[in-house]
Amino acid sequence: MVDLKVKVHNLEFKNPITLASGTCGFAREMADFFDPAIVGGFFLKGSTLKNRDGNEYPRMAETPSGMLNAVGLQNKGIDYFIENIYPEIKDYDTQLIINVNGSTVEDYIALTEKVNELDKIRGIELNISCPNVKEGGMAFGVSCPGAEMVTREVRKVYDKTLIVKLSPNVTDISEIARAVEGQGADAVSLVNTFLGMAIDAETRKPKLSTITGGLSGPAIKPIALRMVWQVANAVKIPVVGMGGIMNAADAIEFMLAGASVVQIGTAVFKDPTLPVQIINELEDYMLRHKVQSVNDLIGELQI
Amino acid sequence: MRKFKRMAKKFVADFVVVDNKPLNATNFLIKARSNSVLPTILPGQFVNVEINDAKEIFLRRPFSVFEVDYNQNTISMIVKILGRGSKKLTEIEAGCNISLVYPLGKSFTYPAATDKVLLIGGGSGVAPMLFLAKESGLDKTQVDILLGARTKEDHIDVESYSKYANLHYATEDGSLGEKGFVTQHSVFVNDLNKYDKIYACGPDGMMRAIAKVAKAADVFCEVSLENLMACGFGVCLCCIEPTNKGNLCVCTDGPVFNINELKW
Numbered sequence: 001m002v003d004l005k006v007k008v009h010n011l012e013f014k015n016p017i018t019l020a021s022g023t024c025g026f027a028r029e030m031a032d033f034f035d036p037a038i039v040g041g042f043f044l045k046g047s048t049l050k051n052r053d054g055n056e057y058p059r060m061a062e063t064p065s066g067m068l069n070a071v072g073l074q075n076k077g078i079d080y081f082i083e084n085i086y087p088e089i090k091d092y093d094t095q096l097i098i099n100v101n102g103s104t105v106e107d108y109i110a111l112t113e114k115v116n117e118l119d120k121i122r123g124i125e126l127n128i129s130c131p132n133v134k135e136g137g138m139a140f141g142v143s144c145p146g147a148e149m150v151t152r153e154v155r156k157v158y159d160k161t162l163i164v165k166l167s168p169n170v171t172d173i174s175e176i177a178r179a180v181e182g183q184g185a186d187a188v189s190l191v192n193t194f195l196g197m198a199i200d201a202e203t204r205k206p207k208l209s210t211i212t213g214g215l216s217g218p219a220i221k222p223i224a225l226r227m228v229w230q231v232a233n234a235v236k237i238p239v240v241g242m243g244g245i246m247n248a249a250d251a252i253e254f255m256l257a258g259a260s261v262v263q264i265g266t267a268v269f270k271d272p273t274l275p276v277q278i279i280n281e282l283e284d285y286m287l288r289h290k291v292q293s294v295n296d297l298i299g300e301l302q303i
Numbered sequence: 304m305r306k307f308k309r310m311a312k313k314f315v316a317d318f319v320v321v322d323n324k325p326l327n328a329t330n331f332l333i334k335a336r337s338n339s340v341l342p343t344i345l346p347g348q349f350v351n352v353e354i355n356d357a358k359e360i361f362l363r364r365p366f367s368v369f370e371v372d373y374n375q376n377t378i379s380m381i382v383k384i385l386g387r388g389s390k391k392l393t394e395i396e397a398g399c400n401i402s403l404v405y406p407l408g409k410s411f412t413y414p415a416a417t418d419k420v421l422l423i424g425g426g427s428g429v430a431p432m433l434f435l436a437k438e439s440g441l442d443k444t445q446v447d448i449l450l451g452a453r454t455k456e457d458h459i460d461v462e463s464y465s466k467y468a469n470l471h472y473a474t475e476d477g478s479l480g481e482k483g484f485v486t487q488h489s490v491f492v493n494d495l496n497k498y499d500k501i502y503a504c505g506p507d508g509m510m511r512a513i514a515k516v517a518k519a520a521d522v523f524c525e526v527s528l529e530n531l532m533a534c535g536f537g538v539c540l541c542c543i544e545p546t547n548k549g550n551l552c553v554c555t556d557g558p559v560f561n562i563n564e565l566k567w
Binding site: 022069074268 | 311312313314315353359360361362363402404530531532533534535536537538539540541542543544545549550555
């Protein structure tokens with residue numbers, strides 16, 4: 001038997017395969033396909049203080065080996081989540097981490113205080129990297145002072161595991177990672193989507209209502225992998241890695257680059273059962289390579 | 304190996320293509336067989352199909368279910384060539400594997416036993432209409448199907464459905480049935496109020512035109528939408544349609560909507 005357990009700060013994951021925020025709903029949508037207890041955890045859909053309708057249709061465009069989205073954090077607000085969704089999912093035997101977003105620092109604080117009261121949500125993923133909202137979101141995540149300020153203020157009111165989700169749309173992502181580490185982040189997760197664009201040559205119009213959107217899928221994997229490696233070398237806190245993972249080999253590459261836990265995102269759109277297959281393949285890999293604990297893969301890139 | 308709990312309500316599985324035949328120049332009928340017992344699949348529900356070996360096709364493509372044969376374990380769909388993904392799919396050969404995510408979405412509201420219904424299909428939108436006609440359990444005298452296309456050649460042969468419904472045709476050039484759009488056809492123009500329920504699936508413009516008249520006449524009307532989607536099971540939030548209840552997902556809250564819910 002191989003040991004798949006891994007810790008991020010004081011959050012224990014039964015295995016390092018989790019589902020990325022924005023691609024797994026509130027976990028119950030995935031429960032239509034597989035037992036949620038199989039996977040390491042779910043990073044729940046980005047939530048805000050109040051209801052958000054999100055952006056206008058069309059919100060997606062397929063691109064080579066990936067897709068652009070411009071959803072714009074559509075959600076019914078944290079109170080709706082607490083009253084209607086949390087009771088349904090709280091007993092899933094897996095880690096549930098909610099992705100939180102604000103337009104202002106006050107929003108982030110108010111939201112975090114509410115989430116802090118939920119027993120079964122043992123961590124938050126502080127989203128300072130959504131490229132599809134006009135206010136807040138990525139604006140905080142692309143400068144060290146912005147990232148520091150939000151992290152510092154949220155840290156004051158949140159005493160469980162604080163994971164800060166970083167934007168790749170910056171000159172030096174390790175600088176931002178170090179900045180949030182300095183303000184008390186327990187871990188960082190990366191990468192959010194890359195700002196991109198698609199045009200229909202026939203109609204001469206943008207394919208997204210917002211003109212630009214976030215690129216995800218295997219198209220971004222090599223860049224995401226490089227960023228995870230750079231950040232893992234720059235900080236002492238754990239790194240949660242994601243960006244175009246499509247199979248166990250991809251997941252292992254992120255772990256070798258320094259990720260303790262990985263998130264499967266856009267690939268779930270193609271195959272919602274993929275996270276389960278990846279866990280099985282990860283076990284096979286560990287047996288084949290005589291790796292006893294999954295911890296022995298983290299940051300074990302041989303240079 | 305981790306086994307998927309059999310409590311699953313939706314599935315991802317490889318099917319084997321048992322038939323792929325052209326219905327006309329742009330529509331193909333693809334029938335695929337599952338190795339496991341099929342769950343109940345209702346008219347209006349859809350499958351999301353992976354496109355094999357296609358350059359630059361990353362996502363699946365959704366198709367309405369046309370027929371389900373629980374004895375043979377097969378699902379059939381009508382695939383209209385719209386772009387590179389659907390084109391590639393129509394080239395698949397019998398014997399090949401094809402991955403389906405199914406069953407997805409909500410079905411049409413079934414008619415009551417005494418209802419008189421009008422089913423309107425445009426293009427490949429005929430698929431769920433024919434499925435509904437067959438599954439409705441109504442007598443042929445209660446069901447009218449109105450099919451619209453540009454020309455006779457653009458219609459697919461559905462004569463075998465004459466045992467379930469009275470068939471009516473509209474073509475823009477008058478080469479089959481009445482000349483004009485479905486909304487100009489005599490059964491739609493003259494007889495709308497005799498129907499208890501109207502169902503429509505087809506191009507957006509067609510459904511909007513139908514909805515406008517049905518709304519004015521205060522007749523129950525459901526339409527099936529096909530907004531662009533990435534996942535098909537309610538997590539990507541890309542296929543949203545503005546409704547009275549806010550933005551809803553076409554893939555999980557639809558694809559079937561009552562026109563009174565829509566902001567048309």
